[in-house]
Amino acid sequence: MLVLRDVDIESASATALIVLAATATAAGREAAVRLTAAGRQVTLRIRATHCHPVLVDGRRRFRIVYAVLGPEDRATA
Amino acid sequence: MNWWTWRDVHGAVIERVEGRLLDISASGCRLESASTLEVGSVGVIEIRDLERPIAEAARVCHAIERPGAFARYVLQLEFLPLPLEHRAPASVAVCTGDHSVVDQVLPGLGERSDPSPTNDALTAGVTADGTAQRVGEAPEIAPSTPITETAEALANALNYRRPVTRGRMGHDIRCQREPSAFSGTTWIRADD
Numbered sequence: 001m002l003v004l005r006d007v008d009i010e011s012a013s014a015t016a017l018i019v020l021a022a023t024a025t026a027a028g029r030e031a032a033v034r035l036t037a038a039g040r041q042v043t044l045r046i047r048a049t050h051c052h053p054v055l056v057d058g059r060r061r062f063r064i065v066y067a068v069l070g071p072e073d074r075a076t077a
Numbered sequence: 078m079n080w081w082t083w084r085d086v087h088g089a090v091i092e093r094v095e096g097r098l099l100d101i102s103a104s105g106c107r108l109e110s111a112s113t114l115e116v117g118s119v120g121v122i123e124i125r126d127l128e129r130p131i132a133e134a135a136r137v138c139h140a141i142e143r144p145g146a147f148a149r150y151v152l153q154l155e156f157l158p159l160p161l162e163h164r165a166p167a168s169v170a171v172c173t174g175d176h177s178v179v180d181q182v183l184p185g186l187g188e189r190s191d192p193s194p195t196n197d198a199l200t201a202g203v204t205a206d207g208t209a210q211r212v213g214e215a216p217e218i219a220p221s222t223p224i225t226e227t228a229e230a231l232a233n234a235l236n237y238r239r240p241v242t243r244g245r246m247g248h249d250i251r252c253q254r255e256p257s258a259f260s261g262t263t264w265i266r267a268d269d
Contacts, residue, residue: 001108001135001154002119005090012081019088022115031092037083044080048091 010036010063017046017066024051024062032072043072097148098124105138105155109148113140122154133157 007019015034025031025048034043046066054063080086096110106122116118124131139153226250 001094001096001114001120001122002113003092003094003118003137004117005092005118007088007090009086009088012086014079014081017088021090023113023198025092029092031090034089034091035080035083035086036089038084040078040080042080043091049088075216 007033007064012062015068017044017068019056019064019066020056020061022061022066024053025064027051030064030069031066033066045072094120096152096201099151103156105135105153107151107153109146109151110147111150113150114152118139120156 005021005023007021010018010020012018012035014019019033027048027050033046034041044072045052046068048064049067050065051062053060055061094110094112094114096108099107099109101107101124106124108122114141117136118137119135120135122133122135124133134157135154137152138155139151141151141153143149143151230267
């Protein structure tokens with residue numbers, strides 16, 4: 001199943017993406033992330049490198065560090 | 078402008094989760110997986126090992142944990158009214174359905190006139206030793222829930238170009254489950 005999971009972006013750089021997600025993922029798993037902002041969008045190939053639980057507003061969430069492997073398509077302005 | 082300099086970024090991770098199909102009906106299916114999914118997540122389920130594969134947009138209704146089982150989670154999914162390119166193979170009978178999405182939440186199937194064992198099985202969980210057990214009621218889904226909007230975003234991300242249709246499902250896949258002669262798969266065959 002290809003599943004879409006909403007995540008909160010904590011920080012982003014050219015090589016890494018740190019997100020807060022509701023469910024965990026295993027280190028080494030590859031996925032894609034679709035980023036949208038003000039009419040722009042880009043889809044990136046990513047690989048999870050770290051995942052650990054954190055408490056956010058009393059709820060358990062997972063901070064996941066992804067390595068950015070590259071874009072799947074070109075960003076649109 | 079580089080994407081990492083964008084402000085107010087919204088992110089959606091698209092991940093492939095493998096699972097083994099346990100049951101399927103017109104409105105949903107149940108599969109076991111080593112990974113769990115958040116209830117409410119939407120995605121596209123691809124059912125292989127058929128003459129032609131099926132792809133259906135689906136939403137996770139239940140995620141049941143089975144500690145100690147090899148496939149630790151049982152996921153119950155409902156199909157969404159999102160037409161996809163490869164939705165039903167020719168070998169599967171397709172007829173007009175008259176069930177709204179809300180009516181097709183999995184536990185509601187027991188109230189329908191079709192008392193097929195597949196439908197009954199959809200409301201049950203499976204314990205580690207393989208015996209069935211009842212699970213709780215599915216969360217109520219209001220018609221205003223923006224499921225299709227999320228699914229539409231997913232479909233765009235996956236390059237499914239067909240537009241989203243709201244409202245009724247409009248199709249009914251009839252199939253029956255047979256004991257699997259194939260390791261690790263459940264074989265599904267159309268009506269016969």
